[in-house]
Amino acid sequence: MKTVLITGCSTGFGLETARYFLARDWNVIATMRNPREDLLPPSDRLRILQLDVTNEESVAKAIALAEPIDALVNNAGVGMLNGLEGIPLDDVRALFETNLFGAMATIQAVLPQFRERKAGVIVNVSSTVTLRPLNLLQVYTASKAAMNALTECLALELAPFNIRTRIVLPGMAPETAFGQNARALMREIPEPYAEAAQQIFAAFEQRPEKITRAIDVAEAVWQAVTDPSSPMRIPAGADAVALAATA
Numbered sequence: 001m002k003t004v005l006i007t008g009c010s011t012g013f014g015l016e017t018a019r020y021f022l023a024r025d026w027n028v029i030a031t032m033r034n035p036r037e038d039l040l041p042p043s044d045r046l047r048i049l050q051l052d053v054t055n056e057e058s059v060a061k062a063i064a065l066a067e068p069i070d071a072l073v074n075n076a077g078v079g080m081l082n083g084l085e086g087i088p089l090d091d092v093r094a095l096f097e098t099n100l101f102g103a104m105a106t107i108q109a110v111l112p113q114f115r116e117r118k119a120g121v122i123v124n125v126s127s128t129v130t131l132r133p134l135n136l137l138q139v140y141t142a143s144k145a146a147m148n149a150l151t152e153c154l155a156l157e158l159a160p161f162n163i164r165t166r167i168v169l170p171g172m173a174p175e176t177a178f179g180q181n182a183r184a185l186m187r188e189i190p191e192p193y194a195e196a197a198q199q200i201f202a203a204f205e206q207r208p209e210k211i212t213r214a215i216d217v218a219e220a221v222w223q224a225v226t227d228p229s230s231p232m233r234i235p236a237g238a239d240a241v242a243l244a245a246t247a
Ligand SMILES: NC(=O)c1ccc[n+]([C@@H]2O[C@H](COP(=O)([O-])OP(=O)(O)OC[C@H]3O[C@@H](n4cnc5c(N)ncnc54)[C@H](OP(=O)(O)O)[C@@H]3O)[C@@H](O)[C@H]2O)c1
Pocket: 007, 008, 009, 010, 011, 012, 013, 014, 032, 033, 034, 051, 052, 053, 054, 075, 076, 077, 078, 079, 098, 102, 125, 126, 127, 128, 169, 170, 171, 172, 173, 174, 176, 177, 178, 179, 181
């Protein structure tokens, strides 16, 4: 029986992906910053472990407890929308710590066992924001574009060890807590950018016809993990699929 470890399982895509793999007879290590046992159906194939991707000790401990694993899903992530002038560099660093360096830390931690067994899959959850520029989303987009580059380079580096990497690109998912969590981290928007920001927030309220649902991401991650012939970049969600077709 195969084992997947997923980061950021307390809500949204991570929680749904954990549910999806559990329902398909995988062992699931659902990791969370603040572990909760009541979010997923009880199962002897489920383990909940504490893992904060920004804390190296937490990463090392979780991976050691979880070993051996067959697939790593880097899903944990945070958003941010503001004019660059309004974002202190410490906030930029904090976002990169979670979205990029956190993923690098978990990858570094699993590679020795993957290499030794000459098997393993790493799936990084990126975003369709990387497919075209969006106003006031520069820092978040930069973190996810770097994640795409990281994943594609690692594919070459790790191929000799039979380790695969894949990128899942979700579109806009208004049903998860992502927007709310991003807003909680955001500073006041400087006045010169306030009108543009208001327009963007107003557009978010008008739910478009095509959106991404958590189940779309779970399905895309499943494809990335279980199908060696899957493409490097897998769009997840109706909006993501449409955008990827034109990008
Ligand atoms: N929603 C969208 O529109 C959208 C679109 C494209 C891509 N994405 C990407 O998809 C991923 C999941 O997003 P979502 O929509 O499911 O958002 P979400 O509901 O806000 O979930 C984010 C998850 O990441 C976790 N997390 C944040 N910081 C962490 C840390 N330092 N260590 C470990 N876990 C941490 C959160 O845990 P806590 O509960 O502890 O905060 C939460 O479980 C993110 O990488 C996001 O960038 C989202």
